[in-house]
Amino acid sequence: MLPLRFSSEPDLEVTLKLELRGITKRFGPVVANDGIDLVIRPGEIHALLGENGAGKSTLMNVLYGLYQPDDGLILIDDISVAFRGPRDAMVAGIGMVHQHFMLIPVFTVAENVELGHEQTRRLGFLDHRKARRLVAEVSARYGLDVPPDALVADLPVGVQQRVEIVKALIRNANVLILDEPTAVLTPRETDDLMQVMRALRDGGTSIVFITHKLREVRAVADRITVIRRGAVVGEALPSASSAELASMMVGRPVLLTVDKGVATPGEPVLQVESLRVVNQNGQVAVDDVSFSVRSGEIYAVAGVQGNGQTELTESLIGLNRPTAGRIRIDGDDVTGESVDGILSRGVGYVPEDRSHDGMVAGFTIAENLVLDIFDQAPFAKGMSLDLKSIGDNAEHRVQEFDIRTPSIHANASTLSGGNQQKLVLARELSRPLRILVVAQPTRGVDVGSQEFVHRRIIEERDSGAAVVLISSELDEVLALADRIAVMYRGRIIGEVPAGTSAEQIGLLMAGAGNEPAQGGPASGTAGEAP
Amino acid sequence: MSQDEPRRADQPAAGGVPPVTPAGAARPSLGTRMLDAVRYGNTAVLTLLALLVAIVVGALLIAVADPTTRAAAQYFFSAPMDTFSAAARAIGGGYASLFEGAIYNPATASKGTLAGVLGPISETLVNATPLILGGLSVGLAFRAGLFNIGGQGQIIMGAIFAGYVGFAWHLPVVLHLIVAVIAGIVGGALWGGIAGLLKARTGAHEVITTIMLNYIAFNLLAFLLGLRGFQRPPYGQAISNVVDSNAQLPPLLGNGLRVHAGLFVALLAALGVWWLLSRSTLGFQLRAVGANQFAARTAGMSVERSYTVVMLIAGALCGLAGASQILGTNSAITQDIDAGIGFDAITVALLGRATPGGTVLAGLLFGALRAGGVQMQSSTGIPIDLVQVIQSLIVLFIAAPALIRSIFHLRAATGGLGTQLAKGWNG
Numbered sequence: 001m002l003p004l005r006f007s008s009e010p011d012l013e014v015t016l017k018l019e020l021r022g023i024t025k026r027f028g029p030v031v032a033n034d035g036i037d038l039v040i041r042p043g044e045i046h047a048l049l050g051e052n053g054a055g056k057s058t059l060m061n062v063l064y065g066l067y068q069p070d071d072g073l074i075l076i077d078d079i080s081v082a083f084r085g086p087r088d089a090m091v092a093g094i095g096m097v098h099q100h101f102m103l104i105p106v107f108t109v110a111e112n113v114e115l116g117h118e119q120t121r122r123l124g125f126l127d128h129r130k131a132r133r134l135v136a137e138v139s140a141r142y143g144l145d146v147p148p149d150a151l152v153a154d155l156p157v158g159v160q161q162r163v164e165i166v167k168a169l170i171r172n173a174n175v176l177i178l179d180e181p182t183a184v185l186t187p188r189e190t191d192d193l194m195q196v197m198r199a200l201r202d203g204g205t206s207i208v209f210i211t212h213k214l215r216e217v218r219a220v221a222d223r224i225t226v227i228r229r230g231a232v233v234g235e236a237l238p239s240a241s242s243a244e245l246a247s248m249m250v251g252r253p254v255l256l257t258v259d260k261g262v263a264t265p266g267e268p269v270l271q272v273e274s275l276r277v278v279n280q281n282g283q284v285a286v287d288d289v290s291f292s293v294r295s296g297e298i299y300a301v302a303g304v305q306g307n308g309q310t311e312l313t314e315s316l317i318g319l320n321r322p323t324a325g326r327i328r329i330d331g332d333d334v335t336g337e338s339v340d341g342i343l344s345r346g347v348g349y350v351p352e353d354r355s356h357d358g359m360v361a362g363f364t365i366a367e368n369l370v371l372d373i374f375d376q377a378p379f380a381k382g383m384s385l386d387l388k389s390i391g392d393n394a395e396h397r398v399q400e401f402d403i404r405t406p407s408i409h410a411n412a413s414t415l416s417g418g419n420q421q422k423l424v425l426a427r428e429l430s431r432p433l434r435i436l437v438v439a440q441p442t443r444g445v446d447v448g449s450q451e452f453v454h455r456r457i458i459e460e461r462d463s464g465a466a467v468v469l470i471s472s473e474l475d476e477v478l479a480l481a482d483r484i485a486v487m488y489r490g491r492i493i494g495e496v497p498a499g500t501s502a503e504q505i506g507l508l509m510a511g512a513g514n515e516p517a518q519g520g521p522a523s524g525t526a527g528e529a530p
Numbered sequence: 531m532s533q534d535e536p537r538r539a540d541q542p543a544a545g546g547v548p549p550v551t552p553a554g555a556a557r558p559s560l561g562t563r564m565l566d567a568v569r570y571g572n573t574a575v576l577t578l579l580a581l582l583v584a585i586v587v588g589a590l591l592i593a594v595a596d597p598t599t600r601a602a603a604q605y606f607f608s609a610p611m612d613t614f615s616a617a618a619r620a621i622g623g624g625y626a627s628l629f630e631g632a633i634y635n636p637a638t639a640s641k642g643t644l645a646g647v648l649g650p651i652s653e654t655l656v657n658a659t660p661l662i663l664g665g666l667s668v669g670l671a672f673r674a675g676l677f678n679i680g681g682q683g684q685i686i687m688g689a690i691f692a693g694y695v696g697f698a699w700h701l702p703v704v705l706h707l708i709v710a711v712i713a714g715i716v717g718g719a720l721w722g723g724i725a726g727l728l729k730a731r732t733g734a735h736e737v738i739t740t741i742m743l744n745y746i747a748f749n750l751l752a753f754l755l756g757l758r759g760f761q762r763p764p765y766g767q768a769i770s771n772v773v774d775s776n777a778q779l780p781p782l783l784g785n786g787l788r789v790h791a792g793l794f795v796a797l798l799a800a801l802g803v804w805w806l807l808s809r810s811t812l813g814f815q816l817r818a819v820g821a822n823q824f825a826a827r828t829a830g831m832s833v834e835r836s837y838t839v840v841m842l843i844a845g846a847l848c849g850l851a852g853a854s855q856i857l858g859t860n861s862a863i864t865q866d867i868d869a870g871i872g873f874d875a876i877t878v879a880l881l882g883r884a885t886p887g888g889t890v891l892a893g894l895l896f897g898a899l900r901a902g903g904v905q906m907q908s909s910t911g912i913p914i915d916l917v918q919v920i921q922s923l924i925v926l927f928i929a930a931p932a933l934i935r936s937i938f939h940l941r942a943a944t945g946g947l948g949t950q951l952a953k954g955w956n957g
Contacts, residue, residue: 343829351828356822360817361822367814371818372829375811383811384811385810385811385814
């Protein structure tokens with residue numbers, strides 16, 4: 001049984017110094033962490049910056065007791081400790097907020113907090129009152145604003161995250177690990193989280209902030225450790241420029257801005273009229289959405305994840321059947337047409353969850369590169385596959401898109417996130433496109449590949465495709481879009497031209513739609529004039 | 531074993547973590563690769579080790595079940611060697627007679643007749659034929675993401691259709707056989723297709739529907755076996771009419787040995803399935819749906835159509851097994867025409883890692899175990915159920931590769947196809 005914090009007094013003297021010395025962790029022949037040294041000083045926000053797959057999460061899982069290091073030491077206040085599991089880590093004062101929350105939606109906040117550490121009164125009755133009191137106290141002390149009696153399912157994502165933080169704090173966490181905490185937050189919620197992080201630090205809690213977002217690191221961190229390919233490549237101060245940090249992460253100079261010429265839009269190619277989509281749970285996910293995208297422009301749909309973008313994209317390529325509304329491609333009504341039919345009209349699709357929807361992990365790279373064209377010439381001859389054409393195509397694409405792999409016959413699952421994305425792009429861009437639908441094109445993609453992905457999207461625009469970009473990364477939207485629509489709770493609550501300030505779009509993303517929703521049921525040409 | 535997929539040939543371990551070689555690095559030598567295969571638990575190596583462990587556990591069971599050994603164990607501490615020698619004798623005798631029944635029996639071979647020398651092999655092949663066909667059926671369905679538990683029903687339907695054409699119609703030689711075999715294929719395909727269609731149209735889980743279809747086929751057969759025109763006069767026994775000799779699969783090694791042309795049918799089917807899976811556009815689609823139905827759907831494939839088509843083909847393969855049983859091995863249908871083949875086919879497919887080449891080998895192994903088990907029971911009294919136990923142990927160890935790895939101190943790797951097969955229930 002872990003001791004729960006009984007007093008509401010911040011016990012500053014228990015803050016601890018945490019040190020990792022020479023941590024090495026191998027998975028088979030892959031070295032995920034290679035002799036990593038890291039010191040977390042009491043009361044600092046220490047950012048761990050690195051690309052996806054650099055080994056940040058592995059390192060934190062070692063620290064949290066989920067993995068045993070093959071080599072190296074964990075020292076708390078200069079005493080070596082060994083964690084056999086998360087429970088040991090918790091006892092030692094280390095708490096972790098995972099990227100995916102470990103909460104039970106149908107329990108209240110207080111119930112979630114006491115889960116696994118239930119306090120009982122006489123006769124084994126649960127002491128809910130104490131749990132509620134503790135939640136209220138901790139929440140008040142750090143300004144977390146977590147209601148103890150609310151059902152977790154009813155809370156916004158940002159508040160759920162704070163519930164996780166409360167959980168860790170009540171278990172006496174003096175070092176709090178936040179694993180990519182801003183991935184699911186709106187810009188506003190991100191700001192709130194940073195406030196909370198500062199309040200915690202000022203209260204004496206050390207924070208390890210894992211991220212790959214340079215802006216956030218520079219805004220909140222006290223010290224920055226950069227990790228690349230499993231090894232520490234250096235430390236930096238938050239005063240370092242984004243370009244400096246990025247080149248440390250990637251190991252070479254990186255262009256953070258995208259070179260983009262002026263769009264020369266042509267005729268409307270994709271027209272969406274009063275679209276309404278009901279999701280599997282029977283909820284209206286896309287509500288009366290209308291827009292039109294012209295050839296040669298990038299139309300961005302911004303918004304926090306889960307506001308109907310997924311359903312919208314899926315209905316665009318025929319995976320979802322809309323309950324109302326029309327989708328037209330080049331004037332033809334394609335509503336309810338099969339995916340195959342829509343793709344063959346020259347639609348390319350990069351799904352947001354590429355490993356789930358965009359590729360078959362157990363297939364080779366060569367096979368994945370023809371996943372949607374395997375039955376067309378030259379890859380098929382009658383009922384047979386033409387393995388030679390498929391192989392030639394793969395060699396060609398791997399070269400053109402710089403997919404880093406030892407062999408085109410390696411399984412797609414062996415590729416890193418960035419290379420998987422290049423694989424999907426390579427396939428979709430390998431045929432002439434009228435429309436390119438890309439969802440979250442750089443999610444989980446390393447900074448080095450992001451540049452490449454963005455460039456290819458712009459090239460596709462310049463060669464005349466109508467591009468629909470769905471992204472929850474504001475920076476990406478601002479960098480690429482020619483017109484920007486913001487989606488909130490299934491509706492497009494605003495459509496603004498490129499060059500609109502991040503603040504204004506951020507406000508729209510949080511639902512503060514001071515502009516009237518565009519595109520009434522009758523107008524299929526909403527936002528025709530940017 | 532994975533001869534159906536040459537594209538995997540230069541991958542170090544299909545089921546393990548492929549050691550990442552940097553681009554442009556020299557290919558590791560054969561020796562290194564073999565060592566890696568063992569160290570990282572190559573699928574074929576794991577299969578062989580599972581086999582070995584199963585045989586060892588089977589040996590322990592023989593020893594424990596043997597009355598002489600148990601009697602000697604009563605005074606183990608005064609004469610321990612008695613126990614060991616009794617156990618060794620029981621185990622040796624058991625496995626020797628298994629070998630004699632399945633591969634080569636010196637006693638009968640010394641008579642010098644063809645039947646005496648090749649008898650055991652013939653029995654193995656006769657038993658292996660329907661197992662290979664059934665295993666191909668289960669393996670193919672699995673590659674497309676479906677768990678075909680309906681082998682029994684599909685075999686029964688194949689046998690009913692083939693058998694009926696065989697004894698009720700009277701056609702010229704060769705033609706009669708071809709028509710009867712096709713009828714068997716149609717019967718099985720019909721039964722499998724129903725499950726596929728239900729899955730595609732209503733989402734009904736194929737495990738449930740195929741099991742229910744097994745019951746229906748079984749009881750349909752019971753009904754038919756009491757029906758005039760189907761039942762053999764004088765209607766005393768639950769057995770069908772005898773298939774015309776025109777419709778029978780010819781014996782391969784003369785009338786003295788049971789092995790028949792069904793074996794060729796099975797091997798041809800394996801070749802066909804290999805082509806389907808690794809060389810055809812249809813197979814590409816089936817595998818894509820099986821490996822990731824979401825990506826397949828997103829790429830414009832029809833998942834529903836795949837389910838229907840693959841169950842039609844899987845049913846056809848089991849129907850072929852039923853036809854081979856009724857037109858080759860037996861000449862009349864009885865209630866136990868399936869003889870557990872439909873269920874053993876699942877284990878054959880699992881052992882063969884759902885690849886056609888592996889399935890042929892696994893079918894031969896299980897055929898040998900079936901043939902040898904009969905001999906073992908008759909000459910040593912060890913119950914034939916032991917063979918079932920060994921088969922089950924093999925599958926158990928394959929389904930739990932972590933267990934084999936820990937026994938042999940192999941390094942951990944990701945679960946191969948075996949794990950998927952064992953976990954594939956919610957597909």
